[in-house]
Amino acid sequence: LARKQDKDSDSLKTGQTFPNAPKTIAEIAEATGFSRTTIRFVVTGQAERYRIKAETQNKIKAYVAQHGLVLNHAARSLRLQRSDAIGLVLPDFANPFFACLTAEMEELCRKDHLVLLTASSHDEPDPEAKAIRRLLDRGIDGLVIAACRPDSYAILQRHRNRCAVVMVDRAFADVPFPTVVSDNEAAAYDLCRAMFRESQEPIDFLCAATHLPSISDRINGFRAACAEVGLTDPDHHMFRTSVDDCASGARLMTHVIETRGGVPPVFLCSSLLMFEGALQSVRSHYGRLPPSLILGTFDHNPLLDFLPNRSFSVRQNEKGIAVQLFECLKAQRLGEAPTAERHVIPACIRRPIDAP
Amino acid sequence: LARKQDKDSDSLKTGQTFPNAPKTIAEIAEATGFSRTTIRFVVTGQAERYRIKAETQNKIKAYVAQHGLVLNHAARSLRLQRSDAIGLVLPDFANPFFACLTAEMEELCRKDHLVLLTASSHDEPDPEAKAIRRLLDRGIDGLVIAACRPDSYAILQRHRNRCAVVMVDRAFADVPFPTVVSDNEAAAYDLCRAMFRESQEPIDFLCAATHLPSISDRINGFRAACAEVGLTDPDHHMFRTSVDDCASGARLMTHVIETRGGVPPVFLCSSLLMFEGALQSVRSHYGRLPPSLILGTFDHNPLLDFLPNRSFSVRQNEKGIAVQLFECLKAQRLGEAPTAERHVIPACIRRPIDAP
DNA sequence: CTGTTAGCGCGTTCAG
DNA sequence: CTGAACGCGCTAACAG
Numbered sequence: 001l002a003r004k005q006d007k008d009s010d011s012l013k014t015g016q017t018f019p020n021a022p023k024t025i026a027e028i029a030e031a032t033g034f035s036r037t038t039i040r041f042v043v044t045g046q047a048e049r050y051r052i053k054a055e056t057q058n059k060i061k062a063y064v065a066q067h068g069l070v071l072n073h074a075a076r077s078l079r080l081q082r083s084d085a086i087g088l089v090l091p092d093f094a095n096p097f098f099a100c101l102t103a104e105m106e107e108l109c110r111k112d113h114l115v116l117l118t119a120s121s122h123d124e125p126d127p128e129a130k131a132i133r134r135l136l137d138r139g140i141d142g143l144v145i146a147a148c149r150p151d152s153y154a155i156l157q158r159h160r161n162r163c164a165v166v167m168v169d170r171a172f173a174d175v176p177f178p179t180v181v182s183d184n185e186a187a188a189y190d191l192c193r194a195m196f197r198e199s200q201e202p203i204d205f206l207c208a209a210t211h212l213p214s215i216s217d218r219i220n221g222f223r224a225a226c227a228e229v230g231l232t233d234p235d236h237h238m239f240r241t242s243v244d245d246c247a248s249g250a251r252l253m254t255h256v257i258e259t260r261g262g263v264p265p266v267f268l269c270s271s272l273l274m275f276e277g278a279l280q281s282v283r284s285h286y287g288r289l290p291p292s293l294i295l296g297t298f299d300h301n302p303l304l305d306f307l308p309n310r311s312f313s314v315r316q317n318e319k320g321i322a323v324q325l326f327e328c329l330k331a332q333r334l335g336e337a338p339t340a341e342r343h344v345i346p347a348c349i350r351r352p353i354d355a356p
Numbered sequence: 357l358a359r360k361q362d363k364d365s366d367s368l369k370t371g372q373t374f375p376n377a378p379k380t381i382a383e384i385a386e387a388t389g390f391s392r393t394t395i396r397f398v399v400t401g402q403a404e405r406y407r408i409k410a411e412t413q414n415k416i417k418a419y420v421a422q423h424g425l426v427l428n429h430a431a432r433s434l435r436l437q438r439s440d441a442i443g444l445v446l447p448d449f450a451n452p453f454f455a456c457l458t459a460e461m462e463e464l465c466r467k468d469h470l471v472l473l474t475a476s477s478h479d480e481p482d483p484e485a486k487a488i489r490r491l492l493d494r495g496i497d498g499l500v501i502a503a504c505r506p507d508s509y510a511i512l513q514r515h516r517n518r519c520a521v522v523m524v525d526r527a528f529a530d531v532p533f534p535t536v537v538s539d540n541e542a543a544a545y546d547l548c549r550a551m552f553r554e555s556q557e558p559i560d561f562l563c564a565a566t567h568l569p570s571i572s573d574r575i576n577g578f579r580a581a582c583a584e585v586g587l588t589d590p591d592h593h594m595f596r597t598s599v600d601d602c603a604s605g606a607r608l609m610t611h612v613i614e615t616r617g618g619v620p621p622v623f624l625c626s627s628l629l630m631f632e633g634a635l636q637s638v639r640s641h642y643g644r645l646p647p648s649l650i651l652g653t654f655d656h657n658p659l660l661d662f663l664p665n666r667s668f669s670v671r672q673n674e675k676g677i678a679v680q681l682f683e684c685l686k687a688q689r690l691g692e693a694p695t696a697e698r699h700v701i702p703a704c705i706r707r708p709i710d711a712p
Numbered sequence: 713c714t715g716t717t718a719g720c721g722c723g724t725t726c727a728g
Numbered sequence: 729c730t731g732a733a734c735g736c737g738c739t740a741a742c743a744g
Contacts, residue, residue, distance in 0.1 A: 070492070070493050071493065072434070072495065073493060073494045073495060074430050074431075074433035074434040074439065074495055075430075075434050077430035078428070078430040078431050078434055083430065085473075085494075092459060093449075093455055093458045093459040093462060094452075094455050094456045094458075094459040095455075096450075096452065096455070099449055099450050099451075099452070099455035099458075100450045102449045102450075102455075102458075102474070103448060103449040103450040103476060106449060106474055106475065106476050107476070110475070110476075110486075110487075110490070113490075115473050115475070115490065115491070115494055116473065116474050116475075117441075117471050117472065117473060118458070118462055118472050118474055119462065119466070119471070119472075120459060120462050120463070120466075130466075131466075134466070134469075134471065135471070136426070137426050137427065137429060138429045138441075138471055139428065139429060139430055246658075272658075276658045276659070279659075279661075279662050280661075283661075283662070289662055291664075301657065301658075301659050302602075302628075302632045302657075303632070303635075303657050303659040303660065303663065304659065305635075305636075305639075306635050306639070306645055306663055307659065307662055307663065307664075308647075308663075308664040
C-alpha cells in the first residue's frame with residue numbers, strides 16, 4: 001500500500017522559490033504516494049477507462065485542486081513530437097485585415113487548446129523565409145502563411161510531413177497546399193457595378209502590388225464590370241504601382257491628376273493605404289476633398305461612412321477565412337495529404353446607405 | 357549563430373531546397389562519424405573556443421550546408437528550463453492600437469531570436485486568466501499583459517516565477533510588476549487645450565470604461581484643461597458608460613443629444629469605438645454630420661484627416677511602448693527582481709493642419 | 713487497477 | 729580536441 005506521509009519532507013527538500021506553484025505530475029505522485037501513471041490517468045480524465053479506484057481519484061483530485069497542476073509542455077512536445085502550436089506568417093500585423101484575421105485565428109486556437117505563434121514577413125522574401133524557418137524550428141503543428149511571392153512555399157517542402165500548411169490571401173498558382181482567399185474578382189465586380197450605378201463616369205483604378213494574385217483578380221473584376229457598361233478600354237483607366245503604401249498612393253494620384261488634368265470624378269483604390277495616399281494627394285491639390293468625388297476602395301475602415309463623399313468599399317470575411325483555414329489545418333493534422341484546392345470566401349460590399 | 361544564418365541566406369539565394377528534412381545534431385553526428393558534442397561546438401560557433409580541428413569543422417559545416425540543421429526547441433527548452441518565447445495577453449488583437457503594439461513587439465522578438473505567443477482576454481477576467489495560464493503553461497520566459505482589472509496579476513503569484521512580467525496600457529495601483537503606459541493625462545490635457553484654442557465652447561466628453569486607470573488619467577487631463585479655461589463644472593460635461601464599444605458610443609451620444617437638446621458643438625470621445633458610435637448617432641439624428649462640429653478622440657485613424665469636420669486626436673507611441681516593455685522584460689530575465697516602477701511614454705497630438 | 717521502465721533530443725559534465 | 733553518460737518531465741508499453 002502507498003505511503004503518503006511525505007508532504008513535510010517534500011516541502012523541505014524542494015528548494016522552490018514558490019511553494020504555492022502548481023505541481024508537476026511527478027511532484028503530485030511523490031506527494032500523494034501514487035505513481036505518475038495513476039496521477040496522469042486521473043488528471044487527463046482517463047480514470048474511468050482504466051478503472052482507477054474512486055478513493056484514489058478523490059485524493060488526487062483534492063491534491064490538484066489545492067495545489068494546482070501544470071504539465072510541462074516542453075517535455076510533452078518532446079515526447080509526442082507535437083507542439084500544439086500554430087504559426088501565422090503575415091506581411092504586417094498592424095494592417096487591419098491581417099490584425100482581424102489574427103484575432104479570429106487566435107480565437108479558434110484557444111478553443112482547440114493550441115497557441116498561436118506570430119511572425120511578420122514585411123512582404124519581402126528574406127524576412128519571410130526567416131519567419132517561416134523560425135516558426136518551423138519551433139516544431140509548430142500548423143502554419144498559415146500569406147506568401148509574398150509564388151515560390152514562398154519552397155522552403156516548406158522539406159517539412160511537409162511534419163507541419164500542416166495552408167496559404168491565405170495570396171492564391172499563387174501551382175502551390176501544393178490548400179489556399180484560402182476572398183472572392184476578390186466577384187468583390188471587385190460587384191463593387192464596380194455599384195459604383196457604375198452611382199455614376200456613368202468611368203472609374204479610374206489606382207492599383208498597387210499588381211504581382212499579387214489577389215490584385216489580378218480585382219483587376220479582372222474591374223474589367224468585367226467595365227465591359228458590362230460598354231467601356232472598351234478599361235486598361236486606359238488603370239494606374240499601377242508596385243509598392244502598396246500611402247506614399248505610392250499619393251504619387252500615383254498625383255500622376256493621375258496630371259494625366260487627366262484634374263482629379264477623376266470617380267476612382268477606386270486597391271487598398272486602404274493607397275486610398276489614404278490618394279486622398280492626401282487630392283487634398284494637397286484642392287486644399288480639401290471635393291464632396292462630389294465618388295470613392296471606392298478595397299478593405300474596410302469604419303470612418304469611411306463619415307467622409308463627405310459617397311464611398312464604396314469591400315470588407316473581407318476574416319472570420320470565414322479563419323474558419324476555413326482551420327479546417328484545412330485540421331484535415332492535414334488528421335493525416336490527410338495536403339491538397340492544392342482553393343477555397344474562395346465571399347466578401348461584403350459596403351455602399352452608402354441610400355445607394356442602389 | 358551568425359554563420360548559421362549566412363548559410364540560410366546562401367541556400368535561399370541559390371534557390372536550392374533541401375531534399376529531406378533538416379537533420380538533428382544526433383543525425384549529423386552519426387552521419388559524419390563525430391560525436392554530438394563536437395557537432396554542437398561547431399554549429400553553435402564555439403569551435404574556436406574548443407579548438408576543434410579545421411578539417412573536422414569543414415566536414416561538419418559541409419554536411420550541414422547540404423542537409424540543413426534544426427535544433428529541437430522542445431528538447432532545448434526541457435533541458436534549459438527556458439523557452440525563448442514571450443507571451444502577449446491583450447484585450448483584442450483587432451484593435452488598431454493593440455495590433456500596432458503586437459507588430460512592434462513581434463519585431464523586437466525577432467531581433468532577439470524569440471517567438472511571440474499571442475492570447476486575447478476580451479477584457480474579461482475569466483478569459484484573461486485562462487489566456488495567462490495557457491501561456492504560462494507553455495513555459496514562456498516573459499509575459500506582457502494589458503490587464504482588465506486591478507488584481508489580474510494575482511494569478512501570476514501562484515505560478516512558478518520563471519517568467520518575467522510587465523504590465524502595459526493599464527496602470528492599476530499596487531501591481532508588483534513594472535508598468536508601461538502612455539502619458540494619458542498629459543495627452544488629454546494637450547488635446548483639450550488644442551480644442552479649446554479652436555473654440556470657446558465647452559467640450560462634452562463621452563467616456564467609456566471609466567474603471568480603467570488610463571481613462572481616469574484622461575479624465576484628469578480633461579478636467580485640468582477645463583479648469584484652465586475657467587470651466588468650473590467639467591463633470592457636468594462628462595458622460596460615462598461602462599462598456600467601450602460602438603453601440604455604447606451611439607447610446608451615449610443619443611443621451612447627450614437628448615440632454616442638451618441637440619448635438620454638442622464640440623465633443624471628445626475616449627476611444628475610436630466610442631467615436632464611431634457617437635458619429636453614427638449624430639448622423640442618424642441629422643441625416644449627416646454637421647460640418648461645424650469640432651471632434652476629438654483618443655486613438656488614431658488615418659481617415660480622421662478627411663472627415664468634413666475639424667478633428668483632433670491622440671496617437672500613442674506604440675513603438676516606444678514596445679521598446680520599454682522589452683527593456684523591462686530583459687532586466688528581469690537577467691535576474692533582476694521585478695520592480696513596481698511605472699514608465700510613462702508620451703503620446704502625440706494630431707490636429708488639423710492649420711490649427712494653432 | 714497500479715507501478716516500472718525506456719526513451720523523446722538537447723546541453724552539460726567529465727574522462728580521456 | 730573528442731566521446732560517453734546523465735537527466736530535464738512527460739508518455740506509452742508492459743508488467744504485475
